[in-house]
Amino acid sequence: MTDPKILIVEDSRSLQNIIKSRLKSIKAEITVADNGESGLQKARSQEFDLILSDVDMPIMDGLEMCKQLKEDVATRSIPVVILSSMERDSDVEKGFEVGASAYVPKSMAEKLLIGTIEDILHKSFFHKNKIVLVVDDSKTILKLVENGLAKSGFQVLTALNGKKALDLLKNIKPDIIISDLDMPVMNGFELCDRINENPKLSKIPFIVMSANSDRASMRSMVEKGAAAYLVKPFNVEQLVILTEKLLSTQFQLLLKDRERLISERKAMLGSITSLAHALEARDPYTRGHSENVSRFVVSIAEAMNVSKNDIQTLRIGAGLHDLGKIGIPDSLLLKNGQLTKIEKKIFEQHPVIGSNILQPIPSLKEVIPIVLHHHERFDGTGYPSQLKGKKIPIWSRITAVADTYDALTTDRPYRKGFPKEVALQIILEVRESQLCPDCVDAFLEIMG
Numbered sequence: 357m358t359d360p361k362i363l364i365v366e367d368s369r370s371l372q373n374i375i376k377s378r379l380k381s382i383k384a385e386i387t388v389a390d391n392g393e394s395g396l397q398k399a400r401s402q403e404f405d406l407i408l409s410d411v412d413m414p415i416m417d418g419l420e421m422c423k424q425l426k427e428d429v430a431t432r433s434i435p436v437v438i439l440s441s442m443e444r445d446s447d448v449e450k451g452f453e454v455g456a457s458a459y460v461p462k463s464m465a466e467k468l469l470i471g472t473i474e475d476i477l478h479k480s481f482f483h484k485n486k487i488v489l490v491v492d493d494s495k496t497i498l499k500l501v502e503n504g505l506a507k508s509g510f511q512v513l514t515a516l517n518g519k520k521a522l523d524l525l526k527n528i529k530p531d532i533i534i535s536d537l538d539m540p541v542m543n544g545f546e547l548c549d550r551i552n553e554n555p556k557l558s559k560i561p562f563i564v565m566s567a568n569s570d571r572a573s574m575r576s577m578v579e580k581g582a583a584a585y586l587v588k589p590f591n592v593e594q595l596v597i598l599t600e601k602l603l604s605t606q607f608q609l610l611l612k613d614r615e616r617l618i619s620e621r622k623a624m625l626g627s628i629t630s631l632a633h634a635l636e637a638r639d640p641y642t643r644g645h646s647e648n649v650s651r652f653v654v655s656i657a658e659a660m661n662v663s664k665n666d667i668q669t670l671r672i673g674a675g676l677h678d679l680g681k682i683g684i685p686d687s688l689l690l691k692n693g694q695l696t697k698i699e700k701k702i703f704e705q706h707p708v709i710g711s712n713i714l715q716p717i718p719s720l721k722e723v724i725p726i727v728l729h730h731h732e733r734f735d736g737t738g739y740p741s742q743l744k745g746k747k748i749p750i751w752s753r754i755t756a757v758a759d760t761y762d763a764l765t766t767d768r769p770y771r772k773g774f775p776k777e778v779a780l781q782i783i784l785e786v787r788e789s790q791l792c793p794d795c796v797d798a799f800l801e802i803m804g
């Protein structure tokens with residue numbers, strides 16, 4: 357899947373930049389427009405997978421732009437997400453009235469924006485490849501249903517009766533058929549029968565729509581194999597939801613997969629964190645070390661303007677950086693005195709052991725470099741890979757600063773912890789030899 361194309365419509369330059377940096381984690385190709393009219397023009401001349409728009413803008417506001425986008429066949433299927441500081445229920449309602457797919461209040465943007473955009477992109481990508489055939493003799497209903505489905509991104513075909521639908525079905529295999537019952541030339545009953553007889557078509561979900569008086573007939577259609585029925589007049593939204601549901605076995609599987617990944621990550625993280633705690637319990641001198649490092653790392657990363665998502669990964673990775681010590685024998689880990697050469701070699705295996713523990717867990721893939729490279733030195737003499745300078749992943753460089761500081765200030769079997777000022781002085785002395793200068797500078801800044 358290529359990177360999604362997102363159009364940001366926002367009149368404030370500084371907000372444009374904030375939104376852009378917020379969207380970094382989505383890896384989208386981003387275009388910017390300063391007002392609704394320019395947004396509309398761009399949407400008509402280029403292809404976009406999603407439009408993120410402010411409401412209050414000069415020349416044309418976001419609501420008017422959304423309305424016009426939804427009225428135009430060429431642009432109506434582009435999902436529009438409104439991001440606005442107008443946060444009353446009535447504002448939100450107006451957004452949905454003009455056809456927005458979501459309305460995110462600016463005050464909630466940090467929490468909701470990325471998830472909302474990801475969900476909508478995911479869904480619209482799925483819809484884009486789905487063809488819905490709508491059969492009804494009423495042009496008004498056809499138009500209504502067609503518009504509703506097209507706005508949600510589906511490809512829609514229409515036919516005025518069963519016979520015309522069958523003609524279309526000779527060349528095209530839709531993913532779902534929605535049909536009226538009472539129609540001239542060929543009614544819905546016959547259409548359903550003919551479709552059922554054809555093994556190439558019989559697996560396509562068939563939705564019946566008809567007036568209340570036909571309820572009994574509709575039920576009998578369900579017995580015949582129709583997937584569902586809708587009583588007219590129905591809300592188009594209901595129809596879209598039903599269509600999504602019926603089409604969504606695959607979508608549901610994808611969603612379930614994602615949910616599974618998230619819950620697996622949580623569960624794994626839970627057990628690995630308790631593993632890390634168990635490790636610390638073995639060694640009273642390092643108790644709280646992972647948590648301290650994690651806390652410092654987050655502050656340094658914030659000072660270095662790392663994105664929220666990355667900070668979350670960093671927090672996890674930093675908390676697990678010494679996980680591999682679980683594979684280092686007590687006699688060595690708790691030794692009261694200098695390590696011999698061989699013992700040192702064994703001890704220096706801990707980043708590799710930690711990374712090997714995490715390797716089989718797909719959801720924790722991103723944190724592995726932090727664990728593996730937290731003992732590399734900026735001058736290239738660290739371990740395990742002797743990476744040098746900026747070849748060391750930035751997250752490992754940040755973790756190394758926090759790790760060094762916490763180690764210096766904590767009591768060890770062989771020495772008392774240094775006071776803050778002394779530890780900071782030592783950190784400054786190894787800036788550039790052991791530690792990344794940028795990370796040290798950011799650290800010294802937060803330590804004031």
Ligand SMILES: [Fe+2]
Nearest residue numbers: 677678730731
């Ligand atoms: Fe370590």
